[in-house]
Amino acid sequence: MSSFWVRRLWQSALTLLIMLTLMFFMFRMLPGDPTATVISPALYPKAQETLRIQFGLDKPLWEQYLVYVKNLAVFDFGLSFHTGRPVADEISGRLLNTILLVFPSMIAAYALGALVGAIVGWRRGSKLEAILVFLSTALQSAPVFWLSMLAILFFSIRLDLFPIGHIVSPGMFPEENWRMYLSMDFLHHLALPFLVNTLYQFCFPFLLMRSSILATVGEDYIELAKMKGLTDRRVLYHHAMRNSLLPLATTLPMTLGWAVAGSVVIETVFSWPGLGLLMVEAVGRSDYPVVQAAFLLIAVLTVVGTLIADLLYTLLDPRIVNA
Amino acid sequence: MKRLRMTVCAASLMLAPLSALAEGAIVPTIDFLTWPSTKYQHYYETSAYLAESWAELGLDVKLNPQPFPAPMLGMWFTDHKFDVVMSVLSGSSARFEPDFFTSNQFVSENSTPGGMNVGSFSNAKVDELTVKQRAIYDVDARREVIFELQEVLQDEQPEALLAYVVNTTAYNKENVSVENYESTPEGLRSIWNLLKMESLDGDDRVLLGWTIDQDSWNPLTFKTLEDLDRLGLVYDRLLVVGPSGKPEMWAAQSLKAVDETTFEVVLRDDLMFSDGKPVTAEDVQFTFNYLKENKAVYFQQYLDNLEDITVDGQTIRFKLAKPSAPFVSAALGQVPILPKHIWSNILEETGLSKPHDYRNTTIVGSGPYTLDYWKEGREISFKRNADHFMKPKADLLMVQFGSAEILSSALAKGDIDISLQPLVPTVIDEFRHFDQLELVQAQSNGYMSARYNINSEVFANKALRQALSHAIPRDAIIEEVLGGDAGPTPSSIVPSNGFWINPDLELPAYDLGMARQILTDAGFSWDSDGRLHFPE
Numbered sequence: 001m002s003s004f005w006v007r008r009l010w011q012s013a014l015t016l017l018i019m020l021t022l023m024f025f026m027f028r029m030l031p032g033d034p035t036a037t038v039i040s041p042a043l044y045p046k047a048q049e050t051l052r053i054q055f056g057l058d059k060p061l062w063e064q065y066l067v068y069v070k071n072l073a074v075f076d077f078g079l080s081f082h083t084g085r086p087v088a089d090e091i092s093g094r095l096l097n098t099i100l101l102v103f104p105s106m107i108a109a110y111a112l113g114a115l116v117g118a119i120v121g122w123r124r125g126s127k128l129e130a131i132l133v134f135l136s137t138a139l140q141s142a143p144v145f146w147l148s149m150l151a152i153l154f155f156s157i158r159l160d161l162f163p164i165g166h167i168v169s170p171g172m173f174p175e176e177n178w179r180m181y182l183s184m185d186f187l188h189h190l191a192l193p194f195l196v197n198t199l200y201q202f203c204f205p206f207l208l209m210r211s212s213i214l215a216t217v218g219e220d221y222i223e224l225a226k227m228k229g230l231t232d233r234r235v236l237y238h239h240a241m242r243n244s245l246l247p248l249a250t251t252l253p254m255t256l257g258w259a260v261a262g263s264v265v266i267e268t269v270f271s272w273p274g275l276g277l278l279m280v281e282a283v284g285r286s287d288y289p290v291v292q293a294a295f296l297l298i299a300v301l302t303v304v305g306t307l308i309a310d311l312l313y314t315l316l317d318p319r320i321v322n323a
Numbered sequence: 324m325k326r327l328r329m330t331v332c333a334a335s336l337m338l339a340p341l342s343a344l345a346e347g348a349i350v351p352t353i354d355f356l357t358w359p360s361t362k363y364q365h366y367y368e369t370s371a372y373l374a375e376s377w378a379e380l381g382l383d384v385k386l387n388p389q390p391f392p393a394p395m396l397g398m399w400f401t402d403h404k405f406d407v408v409m410s411v412l413s414g415s416s417a418r419f420e421p422d423f424f425t426s427n428q429f430v431s432e433n434s435t436p437g438g439m440n441v442g443s444f445s446n447a448k449v450d451e452l453t454v455k456q457r458a459i460y461d462v463d464a465r466r467e468v469i470f471e472l473q474e475v476l477q478d479e480q481p482e483a484l485l486a487y488v489v490n491t492t493a494y495n496k497e498n499v500s501v502e503n504y505e506s507t508p509e510g511l512r513s514i515w516n517l518l519k520m521e522s523l524d525g526d527d528r529v530l531l532g533w534t535i536d537q538d539s540w541n542p543l544t545f546k547t548l549e550d551l552d553r554l555g556l557v558y559d560r561l562l563v564v565g566p567s568g569k570p571e572m573w574a575a576q577s578l579k580a581v582d583e584t585t586f587e588v589v590l591r592d593d594l595m596f597s598d599g600k601p602v603t604a605e606d607v608q609f610t611f612n613y614l615k616e617n618k619a620v621y622f623q624q625y626l627d628n629l630e631d632i633t634v635d636g637q638t639i640r641f642k643l644a645k646p647s648a649p650f651v652s653a654a655l656g657q658v659p660i661l662p663k664h665i666w667s668n669i670l671e672e673t674g675l676s677k678p679h680d681y682r683n684t685t686i687v688g689s690g691p692y693t694l695d696y697w698k699e700g701r702e703i704s705f706k707r708n709a710d711h712f713m714k715p716k717a718d719l720l721m722v723q724f725g726s727a728e729i730l731s732s733a734l735a736k737g738d739i740d741i742s743l744q745p746l747v748p749t750v751i752d753e754f755r756h757f758d759q760l761e762l763v764q765a766q767s768n769g770y771m772s773a774r775y776n777i778n779s780e781v782f783a784n785k786a787l788r789q790a791l792s793h794a795i796p797r798d799a800i801i802e803e804v805l806g807g808d809a810g811p812t813p814s815s816i817v818p819s820n821g822f823w824i825n826p827d828l829e830l831p832a833y834d835l836g837m838a839r840q841i842l843t844d845a846g847f848s849w850d851s852d853g854r855l856h857f858p859e
Contacts, residue, residue: 040392040396040400041396041397041399041400041401041437042396042399042400042437042439043437043546043620044437044623044624045435045436045437045438046618046623046624046627047618047620047621047623047624048437050618050620050623051620054679082538083538083539084539084541084544084679084680085682093699093700094700149728152729152732153732156732156736157732157735157736160736163738164729164732164733164736164738165724165725165729165733166701166722167701170530170702170720170722170738170739171528171530171702171704171720174695174696174698174704267725268725268726269725269726269729270725270729271723271724271725271726271729272725273698273699273700273701273723277700277725278700280725281536286392
């Protein structure tokens with residue numbers, strides 16, 4: 001492995017350590033007794049004591065921190081303050097639901113954004129371009145909870161095309177196994193949040209692709225391709241687009257963590273039992289172990305995504321490592 | 324204009340002789356601990372309304388909003404750092420037990436940090452009546468003492484009683500019938516209403532929407548009343564507090580006091596656990612000992628007083644360390660009867676190191692429902708136990724929602740039959756126009772008050788406290804701040820607790836003139852700035 005990669009790995013590990021340290025202390029920097037948010041001072045005093053010992057909150061903060069880091073090293077995320085169950089169980093139960101919602105819509109948004117962005121960029125100055133640029137920026141700037149609510153109001157309530165939320169119809173799949181995820185019912189429930197999320201994520205890849213394409217117009221190799229007598233389409237798809245994909249391919253993995261974090265709002269509105277909804281609940285009741293683990297997961301996704309982006313870059317454009 | 328100015332001049336001249344009378348020390352600024360205005364606007368506004376009214380009596384009140392829960396809860400319950408605190412206590416059927424909102428809050432011994440007597444109120448008569456009522460197990464005889472206790476408290480005014488809260492929920496009457504709905508603090512989610520729910524669309528199943536999921540099914544670790552309510556569907560309890568606040572026999576046939584610290588319960592003989600084994604007196608004995616030994620978070624406060632428990636046939640004899648009539652509702656009325664044959668060897672069966680880690684999601688209970696399945700964050704399915712003596716009418720499917728707004732839309736659309744979530748005022752107005760929806764009210768037995776700290780020199784003065792009972796702008800608070808979803812109460816035992824509230828108590832009138840008169844009679848005076856001074 002080259003020294004470039006060794007350095008990148010070290011940097012990533014350091015980023016994560018700083019991140020989890022900051023997170024640990026920030027949550028506990030509330031004024032007054034930090035345990036008061038976890039164990040209500042209105043609870044029977046002896047019961048408060050029992051809980052304090054159970055969660056290790058009777059120990060000084062630095063000791064709690066050392067225990068936390070030590071346990072993390074063996075992938076033990078501790079117990080949820082709220083349910084008393086291992087955090088790993090709580091999160092793994094929800095993660096798949098989030099992945100199934102977020103990743104496909106990210107990929108769809110990038111595929112669609114790239115294609116539409118390329119066409120629009122290629123036909124610079126068209127009316128379609130003006131409309132799409134306006135629409136996509138408007139969508140991106142609108143609060144996603146508002147978009148989701150509007151979508152539910154219009155498509156679910158007014159038109160009755162989609163369910164009002166949830167992952168499957170109530171009472172349909174008590175077993176919650178793979179059969180549930182392969183059912184039409186699941187897809188029917190997935191459709192609306194998927195569409196909203198795709199539309200919401202569409203803006204960034206769309207604008208990125210459009211400007212990359214704009215930059216290629218007038219490049220020598222494009223002129224050459226045109227002079228060779230290739231059709232306009234062929235020039236666009238085989239020459240301009242291929243070269244413009246680079247920034248897109250590298251930003252996609254970097255935004256994975258961001259996409260999971262962004263699921264918070266959409267999952268709450270659509271009652272989607274994923275990580276985002278769990279995070280909202282956990283923050284609301286100061287369930288630090290759950291919140292920390294969820295944030296850490298997002299941080300890991302972001303850091304790993306950045307590493308993948310670097311890797312892709314070196315593959316797509318080897319000049320990076322040699323430079 | 325000129326005339327007005329002259330009148331003002333004349334008035335201040337007339338006041339001048341009064342200021343000469345103000346010779347006692349000035350009443351210091353009052354520190355009013357309250358809720359943050361952004362997130363708990365109506366609590367904050369309520370305290371602001373009250374402070375404004377007190378200001379008219381010449382008191383200088385400084386609102387002190389603090390973030391909730393920390394540090395506000397700590398200042399309120401542990402450090403008692405306030406002259407007066409905006410107290411909001413939530414209701415539940417278990418809190419119908421009259422001790423909870425009276426003695427428990429006002430007896431001297433509970434003024435230690437973490438105790439419910441946050442204002443360090445102390446009164447010999449209250450302490451005496453507390454001892455007395457706690458030793459009477461006959462509810463009718465005990466009620467007389469509770470009535471007297473409420474009279475003493477009304478005279479003493481340890482807090483300014485503001486309002487109790489009303490929650491409105493709704494159900495779809497085309498799909499579900501709830502015959503003779505009972506207005507309990509829990510409303511539709513009270514066991515008394517759940518048992519009556521009947522499905523009209525032929526599938527014998529009722530869909531109930533809520534935003535609160537179960538945290539724990541383990542009786543040792545759960546903390547919330549919501550968790551306990553759902554445990555109460557799958558487990559039987561010896562008694563259950565009824566809709567009017569009076570404890571009703573449930574798994575017990577009868578309850579008899581032997582002496583002040585001993586009573587006997589006779590268990591029904593027709594109860595079966597869901598695995599086919601009968602419920603025995605040994606199961607009851609085991610349960611109470613087990614929860615006590617393992618320091619069950621929720622029950623520890625009640626079971627500390629349990630000294631011994633013995634069994635003879637179907638009779639169970641409870642021996643307490645000190646007399647406690649509240650033990651009946653609080654412990655017998657809440658503790659779920661566990662099967663000994665399951666819990667006595669769960670550690671061997673599961674290989675866990677402590678019973679607190681047991682998830683208990685395949686529940687063996689004897690209650691009116693069985694837990695069919697629980698899908699976290701999604702749904703909880705209860706099947707009715709057709710053999711149970713309470714004869715539940717339908718299966719229940721509780722569906723989890725991420726937001727209250729979407730839940731109400733789902734009810735309006737017909738996706739769910741019942742909202743367990745209280746509705747917000749705008750939705751209530753909208754739902755009045757829906758023919759298929761029936762709106763129902765749940766009167767909470769929790770209430771809002773301004774709780775005085777008796778250690779503060781201001782509120783140590785009884786006459787001042789009495790005067791302030793006439794300075795509560797109740798109607799304005801209820802209508803303008805709480806949107807009409809509230810009601811006035813003359814006692815900390817609120818009107819929904821029909822069995823225990825003293826019906827002879829009257830609401831102190833909102834009359835600042837009367838308040839000034841009481842203060843004047845007690846020797847208080849006002850200076851030229853209108854500030855109140857203590858008697859000399």
